[in-house]
Amino acid sequence: MSERTFLGYKRANGTVGVRNHVVVLPSVMCANHVVELIGRKVPDVITIGHPTGCAQVGADFEQTKRTMAGFAANPNVAAVLVVGLGCETNESKALAEEIAARGQRVEVIGIQESGGTTETIARGVAIAQELLREAAAHERTACPLSALIVGTECGGSDGFSGITANPALGYCSDRVVAEGGTVILAEVPELVGAEHLLAERASEPVAAKLYEMIERVEARARAMHVDIRGGNPTQGNIAGGLTTIEEKSLGAAYKGGSSALREVVEYADRPSERGLVVMDTPGQDIEQLTGMIAGGAQVVVFTTGRGTPTGSPIAPVIKVATNTTMFERMRENMDVNAGTIVDGTRTLEQVGDEIFDWIIEAANGREPAAEALGFRDFAINRIGPSF
């Protein structure tokens, strides 16, 4: 373990943020417009919009609520204003209580209780301004790298993903783990065919849970009588040279590096172990990103071959290109070029070190492309229909 540190925001609950956002979150989609209008009057807050929060039941509702609470309590967030309607399934005060239970500063207002749109916006603006004043008092201090949870993701993969960017990220992941930090490997459908390589590095109960998650994916394919090829790998993956889900998975699994798999967690759950952790998310990029951040990831590293601009409203997302052609074509969206590995100008380890340094710089406040461009992608993985 090195003595390297980063300058983070130490939160009251013991977690460490790398950003200091105030978030305005609708508990239900019926509050999206009011949230957006609060954001127009107070542009320094981060507003979220989503199509969930009502007429949901069972595990689907629980997952939606857990994701919102985890996201709102991410240490990159200093405080949260929840805006509800008043009759929604995802009752705004109960959501606020769950956020508070995670040690987060939270306020809540309701549109019906406030007497309509205009008064809710007025109240929301006043609260948002007060939360911003409070947040401004927080300062960055030196924090150990072991406080970091780094989410890993690949999107728009191609035939180079498993040769350049993902192995380089894996080298970086091993460095994060060696520092006592945590790395999340997710997109479980994109581990189908590579699960045995992870299971070899896990205890028996952790391996059993991983196999159970993989079986859920294949059981869904059986229930739908479909070959998952076409949906995954996508048409773009196939155009980029990936032929089957096994091939994509073997390349994707490199992102996690070579350390022991310590834990397997459900979507949006915060890991309780440090080291390499698998989270059950779909391969769909935005739902995966949201799930990892709801699970506490402060920084995300995202590899891409085809060129994916995705970014989070609250966490820096570092983009690593798998090939030089795309890196140059989409220069404004990319941060690191791993194509240099096959160009022969840099080694895999050099690119891995650049990603590691980028993580620390991003933690210190440097904005990667997706953050500088203002991306606010947010989507919750649904596991049941609306009723």
Next chain:
Amino acid sequence: MPLSDDGAALHLKDDDDVAVALRPLAAGTAVRFGDGAGVSVATEIPTGHKFATRPIAGGALIRKYGQVIGRATGPIAPGEHVHVHNVEGTRGRGDLAKGSS
């Protein structure tokens, strides 16, 4: 990672059936890996795509990264493009489940 002599392709593991084109390879391009026998690619291979480095029997499992990536749907000759037209997945195949049409 053994590169081909001219750096145009990558044969990742010794027991792999395929190599990956690092740049577009025109039909007829000869690719040689060290002391091993070379292959001549049968059709144009786009960047990032695979071609066979040895004969693959129909129905045989195909390896890349030293791992199984799928099954050949027919015989594949050395130098042939290896992709969705001649390889099927062995996993996530709900279409093969009982009751599927």
